[in-house]
Amino acid sequence: MKLIFSLVTAFILFFQSDIEALRNSYAKANQSNANTQSFITIAENQTGSDALTTGYKAAAQIMEAKITTEKGKRKSFVKAGATRLESIIKSNPNTIELRLIRLSVQENIPMIVGYRGSIKDDKAFILNNYSKQSTALKNYIKRFALQSKSMTEAEKASLK
Secondary structure (H helix, E strand, O other): OHHHHHHHHHHHHHHHHHHHHHHHHHHHHHHOHHHHHHHHHHHHOOOOOOHHHHHHHHHHHHHHHHHOOOHHHHHHHHHHHHHHHHHHHHHOOOOHHHHHHHHHHHHHOOHHHOOOOOHHHHHHHHHHHHHHOOHHHHHHHHHHHHHOOOOOHHHHHHOO
């Protein structure tokens, strides 16, 4: 019994560290091309197939368009990543972190790309469900909100 408990605990801690690594890297990814590349590498090296890991991998695929030198591939990176992200959100519509990922992607992608249709819905979902989240996820959401382009000062202040 102790062995099973130990294995389950170790698995949970290992999984959490992967998600934390993705979160930390993703939060810094837009600061520079080096950070973007670092996030892409971390995301690609993840072996998990859960919804969150898949969401971060989709975001990495979209961000790859930002740093690629092959102009012909930019559109395909964005299209494939956006399709993947939309699919995972459709399967997991109540996962706030997936909504946060999509909101941050849509806020930061150039308007000309046209991938901006869920900003209002995702922002409302995040604000309405914020209080139900774990402390770690609340802190992550607050850090995002502070630099968010779509959240007003009043909305940012409401995230306690």
